[in-house]
Amino acid sequence: MSFKNIAVVGTGYVGLVTGVALSDIGHSVTCVDIDEQKVELMQSGVSPIYEPGLSELMTKNIKAGRLSFTTKHQQAFAGADAIYIAVGTPQKEDGTADLRFIEAVADHIAEHLTHYAVVVTKSTVPVGTNDYIKSYIDKHTDVPFAVVSNPEFLREGSAVHDTFHGDRIVIGADSVVAGDLIEEINKPFGIPVFRTDIRSAEMIKYASNAFLATKISFVNEIANLCEKLNANVDDVARGMGQDKRIGNKFLNAGIGYGGSCFPKDTSALVQIAGNVEHEFTLLKAVIEVNYKQQRLLVEKAREHFGSLRGKTIAMLGLAFKPNTDDMREAASIILAQELILAGARVVAYDPIAMENARNVLPAAVDYADSAFAAIQGADTAFVVTEWDEICALTPGDFKANLKEPVVFDGRNCFNIETMKEAGLNYYSVGRPVVK
Ligand code: NAD
Numbered sequence: 001m002s003f004k005n006i007a008v009v010g011t012g013y014v015g016l017v018t019g020v021a022l023s024d025i026g027h028s029v030t031c032v033d034i035d036e037q038k039v040e041l042m043q044s045g046v047s048p049i050y051e052p053g054l055s056e057l058m059t060k061n062i063k064a065g066r067l068s069f070t071t072k073h074q075q076a077f078a079g080a081d082a083i084y085i086a087v088g089t090p091q092k093e094d095g096t097a098d099l100r101f102i103e104a105v106a107d108h109i110a111e112h113l114t115h116y117a118v119v120v121t122k123s124t125v126p127v128g129t130n131d132y133i134k135s136y137i138d139k140h141t142d143v144p145f146a147v148v149s150n151p152e153f154l155r156e157g158s159a160v161h162d163t164f165h166g167d168r169i170v171i172g173a174d175s176v177v178a179g180d181l182i183e184e185i186n187k188p189f190g191i192p193v194f195r196t197d198i199r200s201a202e203m204i205k206y207a208s209n210a211f212l213a214t215k216i217s218f219v220n221e222i223a224n225l226c227e228k229l230n231a232n233v234d235d236v237a238r239g240m241g242q243d244k245r246i247g248n249k250f251l252n253a254g255i256g257y258g259g260s261c262f263p264k265d266t267s268a269l270v271q272i273a274g275n276v277e278h279e280f281t282l283l284k285a286v287i288e289v290n291y292k293q294q295r296l297l298v299e300k301a302r303e304h305f306g307s308l309r310g311k312t313i314a315m316l317g318l319a320f321k322p323n324t325d326d327m328r329e330a331a332s333i334i335l336a337q338e339l340i341l342a343g344a345r346v347v348a349y350d351p352i353a354m355e356n357a358r359n360v361l362p363a364a365v366d367y368a369d370s371a372f373a374a375i376q377g378a379d380t381a382f383v384v385t386e387w388d389e390i391c392a393l394t395p396g397d398f399k400a401n402l403k404e405p406v407v408f409d410g411r412n413c414f415n416i417e418t419m420k421e422a423g424l425n426y427y428s429v430g431r432p433v434v435k
Helices: 013-024 036-043 055-065 073-078 101-114 127-141 159-164 176-189 198-228 234-239 262-275 281-293 298-306 333-342 354-360 371-375 395-401 414-419
Strands: 005-009 029-032 065-069 082-083 117-121 145-149 169-173 193-196 311-316 343-351 380-383 405-408 426-429
Touching: 005 013, 005 073, 013 029, 013 055, 013 065, 013 082, 029 073, 055 065, 055 159, 073 101, 073 198, 073 281, 082 101, 082 176, 101 127, 117 127, 117 176, 127 145, 127 169, 127 176, 127 198, 145 176, 145 198, 169 176, 169 198, 193 354, 198 234, 198 262, 198 281, 262 281, 281 298, 298 333, 298 380, 298 426, 311 333, 311 371, 333 343, 343 371, 371 395, 380 395, 395 414
Parallel strands: 005 029, 005 082, 029 065, 082 117, 117 145, 169 193, 311 343, 311 380, 380 405, 405 426
Antiparallel strands: 145 169
8 A cells, every 4th residue: 555645724622633643544744724833733743632642652652743723724745645524513502513623724725835735624513515625615616636535534632542443434535536546545544434424424414413313302391200210320320331223322412512523513503404494303402401311410409408508519520521622512501601691600620621621610619629639628519521430439538528318420430329328418410319
């Protein structure tokens, strides 16, 4: 196989991991980002994001001379066989995907392309966007190029592992030659490739995220029912998951999904459907369930205490899920806002996301140096993210340090029996309350 020259535009969770992984399998990769500070960090071998295993792999490939970073698109595109677009596609206020960063990259490509290259869209974009990118660039350059949709399925927190061990690589191409090039580039990963047309590839990404979000909201509704019917959702999910048609993944009841993908991609798909006059009733309900679920712990605490005014609440875990520093759409943001509004004091802790959290949580939130320090002297604890360090707290720790022996667990981290034995009042999601 011949190794290729690759440019990756955007070095966020997707772009940086993609660039590092492509260099690790032998390609020559130049990553370009408009954020000068980020680029300086990466040039000195430091990853600007927390992702297990990423720093080591990044340093290794910089040293091997296969990976470099720049702020200049022209430099990144020089000699590139493929240009990967991995910039953000955030949600606009009306729920649609904001394509302003994609358009800016299309402008750069039109301006600096000097030879045939394949433009590969990794970013999650609404169906039809690659056609738009193609015609947009076409209008501004005479240089030939092709566009391929290659949506990304990595999970933050295990992004490096997922890139090397994904279930499939989806390649949507209208040009066979361009699709073949992207398949060849990915060959060393040894991951099954699924080839399709561009629009179907774009849809696969949204449909996959919408389906996973549906699974989460579904099990959460079952959990809410279990609470009312005295059943235990842990056992229900286990019993369901043993059916291979259902599968045991994404059946953990809790306080809903957050992060940079599910909330925005579900909203975008509702809008995409709306644009073609299709009412996506099911997905609207999924979003509605998640909205309620993210606020669940405050409701439970209100029911228990009556008023939350003057209560100190230890908020354990802030990132939208463990092993990431990403705070985008994290339940902790909503919970902290609601608690502060209700007159409570919040003492927050997260092993990694604390710096990012300070930028998005209400200014009134206080921070502790450890999970243990957060519960010391607090009235009660909210378990928001299931980090190992947080789940390693013992029932005895809660009992000895909380002013009132009450724990509200949004991630079902603790065993009901041991919480009972320790004499705690323990509320979790879809499981019997321990009184
Ligand atoms: P991010 O916000 O973490 O990173 C985007 C990067 O692009 C930033 O560093 C920004 O400075 C840079 N950028 C913006 N405009 C640029 C330009 N004109 N030139 C060069 N760089 C530019 O985004 P992300 O989380 O990596 O997501 C990127 C895309 O991948 C999104 O469409 C997202 O939906 C999709 N996606 C994300 C994940 C995930 O878990 N984060 C998973 C699958 C797919």
